[in-house]
Amino acid sequence: MxxxxxxxxxxxxxxxxxxxxxxxxxxxxxxxxxxxxxxxxxxxxxxxxxxxxxxSCCWEENITPEWAAKSMGFRVPETATDRRAGLRTNVQYDVALLAFTVSTAEADRFLKPLQPEGTQLVHNTTPEEPGYTRSDGFGHLGLPEPETFVDGMRIGGLCRGDAETPEGRAVQFCTDIYAHEFQPGTTRIYLRASSDAALAKPPA
Missing domain, CATH: 1.20.5 (Single alpha-helices involved in coiled-coils or other helix-helix interfaces)
Structure with missing residues (x-):
């Protein structure tokens, strides 16, 4: 056992x-x-x-749409309304923002000479989710980020000299361009320019 x-x-x-x-x-x-x-x-x-x-860091004060347009090299249509601008400084690069609203016909006249030969603005086929933000975005100006729009949104961009027009040669920095027809016949233009060199600040 x-x-x-x-x-x-x-x-x-x-x-x-x-x-x-x-x-x-x-x-x-x-x-x-x-x-x-x-x-x-x-x-x-x-x-x-x-x-x-x-x-919320590094946004300069006293940035006006007039200053931004001149520094970026754009002539804003005289009929433009709801003009907004901002400048965010960074140790690596500065970003200038400019936004304004015009009629869609006026927007087309503004955009055409800024398109490099053989190119055209394209639709936003890869939109960001609603609520998307970025540290150098238009949210600082109280606007939704243009990357989130699909309907009525056209996207383009150029750097200095890309467009052989007086308007194209006047552009000072590589700029992202967004044109959003947010209601029939009315378009908001968004311009975001980046510069590796520090931009001259407006007087205090």
Whole structure:
């Protein structure tokens, strides 16, 4: 009987050892998962806070639409309304923003000489989600980001000299152009120019 009982005890001890090993492995794995999740949350929080601060940082004061248009090299139509402008400085580059509203016919006259030969404005086929923002975006001017629009949105851009017209040669920096016909016959023009060199600031 003892010979028959001995293997049963060994099996029981072996099973207990394996169970303890399995439990230990599960506990270790759980601690690792919790550690990874904790690290991810800390990193996400750390990234979010600088991004939030970054959105409100480095915007210059006293930026007028007239100053922005002159610095960027654009002639805003005299009929333009709701003119808005901004300048965000950065250790790497400066970004100037200019937005205004005109009739769609006036918008077309403004845009045509800014299109390099053989190109045309295109529709926004890859829009950003509603609520999308960026640290150098038009949200600073109280406007939705133009990248979020699809209906009535046309997108283009040029750098200095790309368009062989007086208007094209006057452009000072590489500029993203957005034209949004937000209601029939009325278009808002968005211009975003970037410069590696610091832009001369307007007088205080």
């Amino acid at each position: 003892n010979r028959l009982a001995a293997p049963s005890g060994i099996e029981k001890r072996t099973w207990t050892w394996r169970r303890r090993l399995a439990v230990g492995a599960w506990v270790f794995t759980g601690l690792c998962v919790l550690g990874v999740l904790g690290t991810v949350l800390m990193v996400a929080y750390g990234l979010r806070e600088p991004v939030e601060r970054d959105k």
